[in-house]
Amino acid sequence: MVYAAVLGYGTVGSGVVEILERNREIIKKRVGEEIKVKYVLDLRDFEGQPVQELIVHDFDLILKDDDVKIIAESMGGLNPAYSFVKKALESGKSVTTSNKELVAAYGAELIKTAKANGANFLFEASVGGGIPILRSLNQCLTADEITQISGILNGTTNYMLTKMTDEGLEYDDVLKQAQSMGYAEKDPTNDVEGYDSCRKTAILASIITGKRVDYEDIYTEGITNISKTDIEYAKKLGGKIKLLACAEKTDNGVWARVCPVITNKKNPLSTVDDVFNSVLVEGNMVDKVMFYGRGAGKLPTASAVVSDIIDEAKNLGSDITFGWQEDKLDILSIDDISVSKLIRVEYNDKAKAKDAVMRIFGDVAVTELEEDNGEFAFISPKQTERNVNKKINSLLNEDGISNVLGAIRAEN
């Protein structure tokens, strides 16, 4: 019998308890021993529910119980999650967490603490929910140098962009819908501003580089400025707007970014709709491999946590923690990265405006929507962010142009 404790009986925590119960026999067969939850830490008592008898309110009780070898942290947030996880690892208990905020902020330190104390620290559920992306990177695609990762890492925003695309709705209306369906929180900032994707990108970038990529360094732009008109242009160009997370190793260094991108049909990520998540991995030998599944939700996320618990139970005393070093990796400035952008030009003199665009950006193809809305758009040739932004600014001084809108990055 291997004893475990679950910290936090919310969506994920209750899912972990449920899976360990419902799939007990298969899991026992895979581990060689039964895994039993001895404690569930929560502020609430859950009176009358079966979990009641496992509930404790004091973390020290768990910490001091030598029977407990594995702790699943699913409280979320940095405090007290960080101090609980740290103490658990220091006392030699293995930990798994679904908490991307914790992993993005303290991953390297906790990895080191685990290794120093004969414990393991795993966090499969912190990126991509039920998609086994971290384990695939570390245990499956081992013959390759991973050169690039891109993905749709946030289900809420993907659901919203899919709705905007399929139903021609405005951002605000879709947000309300997503909130009423429970896909978006009352305060949606974390999702819609890209902060959630940013933390997951930091974790992926750290894994493929082996060094600490700080999430604060990753250029992050959410979807709050995406309008119905942007979506219409994307459609007209045969693409879809997706909130893409990217990290790439280049000869000059590593760059990482979270922002809306007009993906084209050739990119398999463009087919990933609704609340689904997906990660496209590029290796120097295997070429492209994509992983797709539910990035959130009780049982899919808990499935990933339980797969960590199983690995830890099978490897008590041996080091299977993977991750990255504490030394920080300085990533490239977004200004130096080459991009194309969809640039929308509001004109008061169409001919003059087009003329200015051609003069500044070269011979680009102009796109107009069906209804005459006093603007046209074009995709800029690939060049550094710095250059394209400079040129966008100079457009504003041109005769015939009243405003320049949008500027969403676009795949070629």
Added chain:
Amino acid sequence: MVYAAVLGYGTVGSGVVEILERNREIIKKRVGEEIKVKYVLDLRDFEGQPVQELIVHDFDLILKDDDVKIIAESMGGLNPAYSFVKKALESGKSVTTSNKELVAAYGAELIKTAKANGANFLFEASVGGGIPILRSLNQCLTADEITQISGILNGTTNYMLTKMTDEGLEYDDVLKQAQSMGYAEKDPTNDVEGYDSCRKTAILASIITGKRVDYEDIYTEGITNISKTDIEYAKKLGGKIKLLACAEKTDNGVWARVCPVITNKKNPLSTVDDVFNSVLVEGNMVDKVMFYGRGAGKLPTASAVVSDIIDEAKNLGSDITFGWQEDKLDILSIDDISVSKLIRVEYNDKAKAKDAVMRIFGDVAVTELEEDNGEFAFISPKQTERNVNKKINSLLNEDGISNVLGAIRAEN
């Protein structure tokens, strides 16, 4: 230093040698030791090429060299692959193979031989080429009972069906094109009749059930009868024809099948085009997870072989072989499985023909193509293969109907 030998210096074998050379440093870091190819078994000499000095023509030389701990079999076919692999395992050497024919025919026996001799037998590359599907099933999705697997497991046929769909071409023309591009072999039987997919399905079905599923038992239908007109109907219905491999656990038993299916847009497999492969896995907790990538090609396939070599090098002396038992699993007859089919009806009296269809199949929606081609089609309501085939036969006796064509399975 861990010494390996490669059997067969064809596409995959030469890729294995190339990856071990090009990614030597990363691989050394991951294993903790360098992996070195000591022998390459081939009938040819490769005079003047760097591989020449590794070439041997006699397998016994490899077998008797105690330095060689790992053998990568990439000769293909059953003989002499089977006897070489068997002998290698019996002498305690670990083996990895990309040979689905070998694994489908002798997998259970070779798994047992490996375990009995302290060796490992891995075969990641035998299904899905570079996609790490077997390892994901065994090492990643461990919290789940896998209930269903469906996939596009053959790149040649997927390329052909994609071309037929995108360019409105007939089967014969597309086959010629695929042959000229090297995607299809001169004798394409193995791919186009579904035999290749069938063997891969047997491997996947054996893994998710833990018992031996014989490939001979799996109902297999290729794409040779798919016509331009079938594709047009599929398009009109908003679907795509894909050669789908399926295996599912039900309360009554396990069924498995390889056949063309009209997939609908909600199925993520419908977005997998060209030579790409993809496997959709359904677990009882994680819901749907999809894996996508290159199912063939030198480096992607070799990448999977090398990931096996790495695992074997890291685990010399410990048992990491996963697979299935030798006892055979009797699968359900295809006749008992529920399906919908696209049924094309050639008529000499349209009204009478429609009337007969409604009488026999109930109130179904009829689809007609733009040009009047003397036929209409409909999707039958879901019922057993036995029933739907019986009804199709009875259609042939009806007034107004001159022929019944097609009958491709369709998703609801």
